Every structure is written in C-alpha cells, then in structure tokens.
C-alpha cells in the first residue's frame with residue numbers, strides 16, 4: 001500500500017491568532033500518537049522554527065532553499081530538539097523568496113513538488129503560514145489537502161475570514177481542486193470573558209461541524225514554552241493549554257481517518273461499475289477516464 005501524508009496548512013492572515021502555537025503543539029500531539037510528522041515553517045518570522053528548539057540564525061537550508069529548488073526537504077530538515085517531529089525551518093531569508101519566486105516556473109506549486117519527494121516518509125505534514133495571503137500561503141494551500149483555521153474568540157474574529165475563504169476557493173478552482181477546510185479552531189479562549197463565550201458559541205452556530213469541539217484556552221504555560229524552545233505539550237504536559245492541544249490532536253487524527261476512508265470509498269465507487277451488464281464495453285471505454 002502506498003502511503004500519502006495528510007497535508008494540513010495552518011492559516012489565517014490575521015496576526016497573533018495562534019497559528020504557530022497550534023502548529024507546534026499539533027505536531028507534538030500527533031508525534032506522541034505515533035504519527036510521523038513534518039513541520040514546514042513558511043513564515044520568515046521563524047517562530048515555529050525557534051519554538052521547535054532550532055536556532056533560526058544558524059539555518060543553512062530551510063524553506064527558502066526548498067522553494068527556490070536550491071535544496072531538497074531531505075537535506076534541509078532537522079529534528080525538533082525536544083519532540084519527535086521533523087522541521088524545515090525558516091528565517092528572514094524566506095521573505096526574499098516571495099520576490100524571487102515570481103519569475104520562476106510553477107511558482108505556486110513549488111512546495112507541493114518538494115513535498116511529493118518525501119510523501120512516503122510521513123503521516124502528517126503541517127504547514128505554518130505567515131500572517132498574509134501571499135505567495136507563501138498560496139504555496140501552502142496548493143500543497144495541502146485541508147486547512148486548519150485558528151480563530152481568536154474576539155469581536156473581530158470573523159473579519160477577514162471571507163478573504164481567507166475566497167483565497168481558498170480561488171486555489172480550489174484554479175490550482176488544487178481537492179483543497180478543503182478541515183476545521184476552525186477556537187484559540188486564546190478566556191472563559192471568564194462573556195464576549196469570548198458569545199463569539200465561541202456564534203462560531204459553533206454558523207459553522208456547525210466545521211468547528212472543532214476542542215477549544216484552546218488562553219494559558220500562560222503555552223506562551224512561556226517557546227522561549228524554552230519547547231512545545232507547550234512538552235514544557236508542561238499537565239497544563240490546561242497542553243491538555244487542550246492533546247485533545248485537539250486526537251480530533252485532527254479522527255478527521256484524517258474519516259477523510260482517508262471517504263477518499264478510499266470514492267475511489268472504490270468510481271472503479272466499480274454501477275450496473276453490471278452482460279456485454280463487455282468496447283475496450284476503449286473500459287478505462288475509467290479519471
């Protein structure tokens with residue numbers, strides 16, 4: 001059986017909504033569930049790199065080299081210092097890739113092409129996007145099967161969501177027809193704040209089962225962890241924040257199993273003739289066109 005990883009882009013062009021914290025802790029939670037995980041840092045800020053215990057200033061190869069075709073993922077990845085997932089790191093160099101990519105062929109597909117070479121080595125690939133709907137984010141959306149959208153439960157939470165959804169639709173129409181939204185994750189949640197509670201409930205009503213059941217609380221241990229180069233799940237596994245991310249990782253795993261089962265069922269349905277006929281069809285129609 002060939003294995004293909006589930007590729008998830010963690011995206012929201014709003015800054016500071018918990019994309020990187022989610023990416024790092026999801027990578028850790030999935031790795032703890034015996035999954036083989038690759039994290040690709042697509043943000044020139046390099047926060048996912050540092051939060052994985054890798055010094056972004058000492059990177060020789062990272063996402064920049066991979067996107068420009070100067071290096072492969074295999075020769076650019078490193079192991080996270082305190083957790084069992086691999087990282088393709090990023091630093092300020094990556095900001096230049098945006099400009100340099102413009103003149104290169106397949107500029108939106110370069111990450112996808114690079115990931116294809118390591119597809120049999122991972123169960124999950126997580127793409128930490130920058131807070132912008134730029135060519136780096138488009139590369140993530142083209143390479144991904146699905147998008148995880150972290151959202152802070154605040155008054156302006158929904159503002160900008162339509163721009164992200166429109167970008168996802170554009171990518172689906174033109175570049176990656178299988179792209180879907182895996183789910184919306186409520187982050188930085190403060191249960192004592194009644195507005196946050198109201199927004200969390202509204203997201204649930206509006207988006208139904210697209211909203212993950214797990215809610216990530218605002219938790220100081222999650223905020224402290226990156227300065228130790230550790231995911232919150234490792235830094236203090238008993239904290240409420242870590243436990244919420246452990247539950248979230250299980251939820252992502254369950255959705256991934258459901259997506260794989262669905263894909264297999266549709267492949268089986270499209271290769272099984274719906275009505276058996278006595279006569280064999282002429283040879284040139286026997287092949288399934290897709």
Ligand SMILES: Nc1ncnc2c1ncn2[C@@H]1O[C@H](COP(=O)(O)OP(=O)(O)OP(=O)(O)O)[C@@H](O)[C@H]1O
Pocket residue numbers: 014015016017018019020021022043045047129130131187188189216217218219220222223224226241
């Ligand atoms: N649940 C949480 N509780 C407390 N602090 C958090 C939580 N989630 C994230 N933070 C902190 O909030 C800040 C922003 O989080 P993070 O870097 O994950 O967001 P981001 O969406 O990746 O930001 P950017 O858009 O800049 O990439 C960080 O300092 C992080 O440590």
Ligand SMILES: [Mg+2]
Pocket residue numbers: 019020021043047048129130
């Ligand atoms: Mg970030």
